[in-house]
Amino acid sequence: MSKISESKYKNFKADREKFPKMENGKPVIDLDSHKFTKIWQGPQHPGVTGNMSMEITLNGDEIVDAKTHVGYLHRGFEKLLERRKYIQGFTIVCRICVPEPDTNEYCYSAAVEELSGIEIPEKAKWIRTLNLEMSRIASFLMWIGGQAGSLGMGIIGQWTVSMRDFWLDLFEEISGGRIYHMYIIPGGVRKDLPKGFKDRARNLVTKTRKLLSDVERTFFNNSIIKSRLKGLGIITPEMVDEYGIVGPNARGSGKEYDVRQNTPYLKYNELDLNMLTATGGDAYTRAELRYQEMHQSLDLITQILDKIPEDGDIQAKIPNVINWKIPAGQTYIKAESTRGEHGFYVVSDGSKFPRRVFNRGASYTHAISVLEKLAVNTSISDLAGLMVSLHTCPPEIER
Amino acid sequence: MSLKDILSPFGVWKRAAQKPWTIKKPTKDRPGAENYRGFHKNDFEKCIGCGTCEDICQNAAIDLMPVDKVDTDMGDSGLRPLLDYGRCCWCALCVDVCPTGSLTMSNEYTWISDEAEDFRFIPGADETKWQNESRGYKRSENMQLIDYDRVEMSELEPENRDKTFIEIVKGYNKEQAMKEAERCLECGICVAQCPAHMDIPEYIAAIREDDIENAFRILYETNPLPEICGRICTHNCETACALHNNGESIAIRWLKRYIADQIPPEKYKEVLGTKHLADPKINKKVAIIGAGPAGLSAAYYLAILGYEIKIFEALPNAGGMTRYGIPKYRLPYDQIDKDINYIKSLGVKVQFNTRIGEDISLEKLHNDYDAVFAGTGLHLSRSTNIPGSDNKRVYFATNLLREVTLGNEIDVAEKIVVVGGGNVAMDITRTLARLQNKKYGKVQITATSLETEDIMPADREEVVEAREEKAIIDPGWGPKEVEIENGKIKGLHVVKCTSVFDDEGRFNPKFDKNQKKYFEADMVVEAIGQGMDLSYLSEEIKTGLKFGPRGRIQVNEKFQSDLKWLFVGGDIIQGPDVISGIANGHIAAKGINKYLL
Numbered sequence: 001m002s003k004i005s006e007s008k009y010k011n012f013k014a015d016r017e018k019f020p021k022m023e024n025g026k027p028v029i030d031l032d033s034h035k036f037t038k039i040w041q042g043p044q045h046p047g048v049t050g051n052m053s054m055e056i057t058l059n060g061d062e063i064v065d066a067k068t069h070v071g072y073l074h075r076g077f078e079k080l081l082e083r084r085k086y087i088q089g090f091t092i093v094c095r096i097c098v099p100e101p102d103t104n105e106y107c108y109s110a111a112v113e114e115l116s117g118i119e120i121p122e123k124a125k126w127i128r129t130l131n132l133e134m135s136r137i138a139s140f141l142m143w144i145g146g147q148a149g150s151l152g153m154g155i156i157g158q159w160t161v162s163m164r165d166f167w168l169d170l171f172e173e174i175s176g177g178r179i180y181h182m183y184i185i186p187g188g189v190r191k192d193l194p195k196g197f198k199d200r201a202r203n204l205v206t207k208t209r210k211l212l213s214d215v216e217r218t219f220f221n222n223s224i225i226k227s228r229l230k231g232l233g234i235i236t237p238e239m240v241d242e243y244g245i246v247g248p249n250a251r252g253s254g255k256e257y258d259v260r261q262n263t264p265y266l267k268y269n270e271l272d273l274n275m276l277t278a279t280g281g282d283a284y285t286r287a288e289l290r291y292q293e294m295h296q297s298l299d300l301i302t303q304i305l306d307k308i309p310e311d312g313d314i315q316a317k318i319p320n321v322i323n324w325k326i327p328a329g330q331t332y333i334k335a336e337s338t339r340g341e342h343g344f345y346v347v348s349d350g351s352k353f354p355r356r357v358f359n360r361g362a363s364y365t366h367a368i369s370v371l372e373k374l375a376v377n378t379s380i381s382d383l384a385g386l387m388v389s390l391h392t393c394p395p396e397i398e399r
Numbered sequence: 400m401s402l403k404d405i406l407s408p409f410g411v412w413k414r415a416a417q418k419p420w421t422i423k424k425p426t427k428d429r430p431g432a433e434n435y436r437g438f439h440k441n442d443f444e445k446c447i448g449c450g451t452c453e454d455i456c457q458n459a460a461i462d463l464m465p466v467d468k469v470d471t472d473m474g475d476s477g478l479r480p481l482l483d484y485g486r487c488c489w490c491a492l493c494v495d496v497c498p499t500g501s502l503t504m505s506n507e508y509t510w511i512s513d514e515a516e517d518f519r520f521i522p523g524a525d526e527t528k529w530q531n532e533s534r535g536y537k538r539s540e541n542m543q544l545i546d547y548d549r550v551e552m553s554e555l556e557p558e559n560r561d562k563t564f565i566e567i568v569k570g571y572n573k574e575q576a577m578k579e580a581e582r583c584l585e586c587g588i589c590v591a592q593c594p595a596h597m598d599i600p601e602y603i604a605a606i607r608e609d610d611i612e613n614a615f616r617i618l619y620e621t622n623p624l625p626e627i628c629g630r631i632c633t634h635n636c637e638t639a640c641a642l643h644n645n646g647e648s649i650a651i652r653w654l655k656r657y658i659a660d661q662i663p664p665e666k667y668k669e670v671l672g673t674k675h676l677a678d679p680k681i682n683k684k685v686a687i688i689g690a691g692p693a694g695l696s697a698a699y700y701l702a703i704l705g706y707e708i709k710i711f712e713a714l715p716n717a718g719g720m721t722r723y724g725i726p727k728y729r730l731p732y733d734q735i736d737k738d739i740n741y742i743k744s745l746g747v748k749v750q751f752n753t754r755i756g757e758d759i760s761l762e763k764l765h766n767d768y769d770a771v772f773a774g775t776g777l778h779l780s781r782s783t784n785i786p787g788s789d790n791k792r793v794y795f796a797t798n799l800l801r802e803v804t805l806g807n808e809i810d811v812a813e814k815i816v817v818v819g820g821g822n823v824a825m826d827i828t829r830t831l832a833r834l835q836n837k838k839y840g841k842v843q844i845t846a847t848s849l850e851t852e853d854i855m856p857a858d859r860e861e862v863v864e865a866r867e868e869k870a871i872i873d874p875g876w877g878p879k880e881v882e883i884e885n886g887k888i889k890g891l892h893v894v895k896c897t898s899v900f901d902d903e904g905r906f907n908p909k910f911d912k913n914q915k916k917y918f919e920a921d922m923v924v925e926a927i928g929q930g931m932d933l934s935y936l937s938e939e940i941k942t943g944l945k946f947g948p949r950g951r952i953q954v955n956e957k958f959q960s961d962l963k964w965l966f967v968g969g970d971i972i973q974g975p976d977v978i979s980g981i982a983n984g985h986i987a988a989k990g991i992n993k994y995l996l
Binding site: 092176191194313323 | 541
């Protein structure tokens with residue numbers, strides 16, 4: 001793995017001492033002065049991740065103020081879950097994040113299992129771990145296409161998104177679905193791995209590594225990318241705790257926090273993985289860190305494939321799901337998604353239906369408060385790149 | 400910034416020479432994976448229309464609909480799921496919960512039609528291009544979302560019960576009952592199957608809610624003999640249960656017993672809200688002949704309507720065949736009394752030791768009462784009429800069972816053969832086995848029937864338990880002759896029975912005379928069926944009635960005979976079983992009410 005370059009904290013050079021005038025930490029914006037332009041980026045905009053929008057105030061092409069607007073994608077998942085039996089939940093939670101549904105499935109199922117005191121079989125744990133890592137690589141492959149595309153380099157997206165499709169083929173094999181796998185259910189998983197799956201997965205790991213070397217050559221060893229991303233959207237170590245930043249965004253600023261290692265779940269404590277951190281804090285550092293995490297995921301997948309037991313149950317005995325009541329209680333289950341800590345807080349009142357299901361997605365912090373802060377003083381042309389570098393996923397914000 | 404960073408990105412061009420992963424115009428469709436969750440398929444042969452798929456679908460994409468090719472049948476609602484692909488999210492939860500495994504998915508994922516209505520379709524009924532596709536999502540064998548295993552019922556061990564008449568089945572405790580109740584899919588197939596149409600899913604739901612009083616009220620809506628039915632009902636509901644297709648059906652009978660056992664007799668009136676019913680409020684009288692299940696059921700429902708009821712019973716106690724035909728170890732007499740005492744407490748009068756036709760004539764009842772309900776049951780036994788069957792030590796099972804209940808000592812030989820394969824045969828076999836054990840310290844009793852073991856009409860558990868009690872069950876033989884020497888029975892000759900019913904399903908046994916067997920015995924008991932005794936009908940009354948097949952009195956759907964004042968029900972009309980009698984009694988009570996109002 002290449003060593004992460006340490007970029008200096010290099011901000012966009014704009015003299016904000018005199019203009020615009022600041023009051024209580026907010027710029028005073030008088031649109032009638034004709035010195036500002038207010039525009040909306042999104043919700044329909046190729047440079048926006050998913051359906052959200054930025055209300056930005058420009059002075060020339062410099063952003064002086066930014067505000068995130070969400071609500072375009074609200075489907076009321078949390079509320080819907082309160083009217084669903086526990087078993088029906090897995091068909092809904094996966095929709096909270098399209099590129100990486102499995103983390104939702106896992107957290108929800110694990111929460112239900114914890115509340116009802118069910119221990120899932122060993123094999124199911126291994127398969128779940130595999131599934132989560134596969135979903136991480138699939139999500140990262142989509143992200144890197146977006147990161148390059150947001151800077152005008154469409155070719156990376158064409159490569160990686162088609163590679164992602166090969167991963168979706170594997171998902172299709174085990175779960176029967178490509179996008180919404182609906183595979184991890186309370187009690188275990190729905191299907192055993194099909195015959196020959198491990199070999200196909202190993203081949204795909206090799207194929208992906210080969211593609212990633214091409215990506216490294218064209219995306220990371222690229223003077224334009226470097227000049228665009230280095231120094232963009234710097235997250236300082238102080239901001240990490242202040243804003244509650246997690247995942248690669250936090251680790252890119254030196255924070256050693258990875259749920260898989262800090263509080264290992266499933267089989268992560270039986271796997272060999274290192275905490276990957278960097279100290280640059282800018283978009284390029286984050287991109288490089290994610291690139292390394294992709295390799296890490298591929299490495300973990302190889303490890304898991306070697307360790308999955310051939311025999312064993314895939315599902316614990318659960319009561320009749322139609323009348324499944326779960327003892328009153330509450331729990332919070334978290335897992336490391338590609339965007340950072342992803343969690344489900346589930347409250348049961350002892351009935352057939354959850355009293356409350358709350359989903360904590362990393363994007364809530366990243367796309368609302370952090371993005372608003374980082375966008376100021378950047379150029380409008382960098383906003384899309386900045387947004388992707390935070391790897392935001394709007395459905396997580398508006399569950 | 401290095402020179403490498405400027406040159407390296409041009410590496411993208413090398414891929415221009417590589418074979419692309421995707422092509423513009425695919426020449427053939429890529430099939431979905433082996434497990435793909437594509438369009439639905441439904442195997443009509445397996446589907447029972449239980450609607451569990453409809454219940455679990457969180458998108459309300461499934462509706463159960465009547466289908467041309469399918470009729471309502473035993474354990475089949477006759478409905479089939481209709482899928483609405485405007486709502487379906489292809490989660491396949493319907494496939495995973497399907498208790499019969501009929502619902503599956505194909506791996507087909509393209510379907511083009513300009514008619515929106517096409518996408519609401521009934522898989523299995525409508526022609527589809529994927530209906531014969533073997534690939535696609537199916538429930539994994541090792542993945543279960545419904546519980547197919549019944550909560551085990553604790554019973555007396557064979558060594559502790561083979562000399563006594565203590566009740567064998569101990570009943571569920573609260574925890575066991577709630578666990579068993581949890582398994583219910585609430586499909587309601589059982590309700591249609593139950594002759595009394597008891598609201599089974601509702602009372603099971605009440606057990607889950609631990610609302611036993613409500614459950615008890617639900618029982619009494621359709622069945623005033625829950626202690627009796629909770630022990631010895633023929634439980635057609637369990638045969639129809641959706642879980643029966645792939646696992647063990649819900650223990651509906653034991654759950655009913657659990658409910659009834661929880662309510663002490665002194666709380667009956669309070670729970671059922673019948674405290675005000677002490678005095679009849681309608682000034683009309685109904686006479687009931689026979690205090691069996693049908694008569695008691697009619698009496699109960701008429702009593703709560705406010706009629707003055709009097710039951711005439713030939714024997715010294717109430718319960719009919721449930722008391723005089725079923726041994727105590729299956730149905731203890733105090734439990735029968737619990738049900739009956741409550742009915743009596745509603746003002747129902749019972750006159751025992753009074754045989755209509757002998758002690759009082761039916762005509763007199765007609766004169767004294769506004770309506771009469773006759774549920775006289777099947778108390779005459781049929782004989783094999785084989786040579787030697789006129790010996791004094793050839794007995795009828797029902798007569799022996801009645802004597803045991805009456806407390807009289809009966810003849811118990813050292814070696815006994817029982818002829819018959821129904822529950823009565825098992826009852827007498829097991830009763831005599833106990834008596835033999837007491838008297839001789841060992842069991843030497845053999846039960847033989849025409850039917851082979853797989854088609855024996857007796858309940859499976861009866862056969863198993865009889866064997867546990869060391870009785871020999873040797874089915875598949877037809878009795879030929881009782882061998883008698885000096886007036887004493889030596890044994891029973893039998894020949895192999897090759898088939899019991901003919902192609903049209905009529906009773907027409909065929910024998911293979913070359914295969915013979917001989918059972919040594921000092922005593923033979925016949926338990927091959929019962930007949931009715933309608934001697935209480937005078938010639939004059941008979942002329943006013945119509946008789947149907949097998950000499951049964953013809954009645955309308957309210958069990959009213961051609962003599963408008965005479966209602967008939969129970970085993971002499973339908974069955975024979977307790978629950979049909981209860982159902983008849985209930986309907987007849989409504990009929991009598993309509994007739995008298």
